[in-house]
Structures are given as C-alpha cells and as structure tokens.
Amino acid sequence: MDYTCLTTTEIINWLRKNLNEERYIHSLAVADTAKDFAKRFGIDEEKAYIAGLLHDCAKCFSTDKLKDYIDQGVEITPDELPNYKTYHAPVSAYIAKTVFKVTDEEILSSIRWHTVGHTNMSLFEKIIFLADKAEPKTRPAEYLEYILKDFDREDGLNKALLACYKATIKSLADRNLTICTPTIDVYNELLNSVEG
Numbered sequence: 001m002d003y004t005c006l007t008t009t010e011i012i013n014w015l016r017k018n019l020n021e022e023r024y025i026h027s028l029a030v031a032d033t034a035k036d037f038a039k040r041f042g043i044d045e046e047k048a049y050i051a052g053l054l055h056d057c058a059k060c061f062s063t064d065k066l067k068d069y070i071d072q073g074v075e076i077t078p079d080e081l082p083n084y085k086t087y088h089a090p091v092s093a094y095i096a097k098t099v100f101k102v103t104d105e106e107i108l109s110s111i112r113w114h115t116v117g118h119t120n121m122s123l124f125e126k127i128i129f130l131a132d133k134a135e136p137k138t139r140p141a142e143y144l145e146y147i148l149k150d151f152d153r154e155d156g157l158n159k160a161l162l163a164c165y166k167a168t169i170k171s172l173a174d175r176n177l178t179i180c181t182p183t184i185d186v187y188n189e190l191l192n193s194v195e196g
C-alpha cells in the first residue's frame with residue numbers, strides 16, 4: 001500500500017538533504033527498528049517503516065522556522081509550548097501530511113506524539129515511540145540495555161516504555177528541569193498497567 005506520494009528512495013533523498021548526518025542516520029535506524037517491532041507485534045511493517053523514516057523530518061528546521069509553523073496554526077499543547085525541542089513533533093506530522101501527502105491517521109499521530117507521548121497510546125504509537133528511543137545506531141548501548149531489559153517478558157512493550165519514561169523523568173529531575181504533566185500521567189498509567 002502507498003502511504004505517501006513519494007517512493008522510499010525519494011523520501012530518503014529528502015531526509016539526506018534536510019537533516020544533519022546524525023539525525024539522518026537516526027531516522028533510517030528508527031525506520032528499521034520500527035519495522036522489526038511491527039513484525040514482532042504483527043502489525044503493518046511498511047507503515048511502521050514510513051512512520052519511522054518521517055518521525056523527525058522537521059527536526060533540523062531552525063527554531064524560528066518551527067515557531068513560524070506553530071504561529072501559522074500547527075497545533076501544540078500548552079504543556080509543550082515552553083520547550084521548543086518538542087516543536088518538531090507536530091511540525092514533522094504537518095510536513096508528513098502536506099509534503100509527503102500521508103493521510104494515514106495512525107502514522108500522523110505516531111509522529112505527532114513521539115516526543116511526549118500521551119495516555120492510552122495505540123500499539124502503533126507505542127511502537128514508533130519505542131523505536132525512536134531503542135534504535136541502536138545513535139542511542140547509547142547502556143541506555144538500550146536499560147530500556148529493553150524486560151522487553152522479552154510478558155507485557156514487554158509497556159515495560160520498555162515505562163523504562164523510557166523513568167529514564168526521562170530521572171534525567172529531567174537530575175537537571176532541575178520541570179516535568180510536564182502528560183509525562184507524569186503516561187508514567188503513572190504504564191506503572192499501573194505493568195503492575196496491575
């Protein structure tokens with residue numbers, strides 16, 4: 001099935017032109033990891049691959065350019081507004097929709113929410129969220145070992161996501177940074193689900 005107006009090669013060429021080297025390598029690795037996870041959980045591998053490729057497509061836009069998109073109507077929640085690093089998620093979803101002509105709502109929402117996540121995420125959103133954190137090309141090996149330590153156990157996807165949120169919350173707290181409410185809500189939801 002065609003999820004975009006471009007071929008995979010054309011998407012990869014676009015990414016090569018619009019991302020820096022590290023982000024380009026990361027994006028290809030997220031796509032491969034998302035495809036592996038999709039196979040593991042029995043969902044559409046090609047769709048996961050496309051979402052992985054496009055999830056950070058606006059990541060290397062300047063902050064001013066990202067702000068312009070938001071000023072022009074790309075929606076962002078009040079929780080995300082103080083942290084400009086989160087802006088690339090809604091803008092990447094917007095670019096996926098307008099430049100790459102993605103119409104699949106699951107692809108678009110997985111891109112939209114890959115930074116902060118939200119409660120009650122779908123399986124597809126969880127897979128893209130985890131693939132972003134668990135790709136082996138640019139993420140540190142110790143981090144991967146930590147977040148994937150229980151991945152092969154029962155409810156391993158939620159356990160891996162919980163480990164991601166734990167690591168994020170610890171890191172923010174250690175740096176005296178604020179933790180937005182949705183992050184805490186997702187952490188609580190995952191904690192209750194894996195313990196419940």
Ligand SMILES: [Fe+2]
Pocket residue numbers: 055056059088089114115
């Ligand atoms: Fe991102």
Ligand SMILES: [Fe+2]
Pocket residue numbers: 026030055056132
């Ligand atoms: Fe990413």
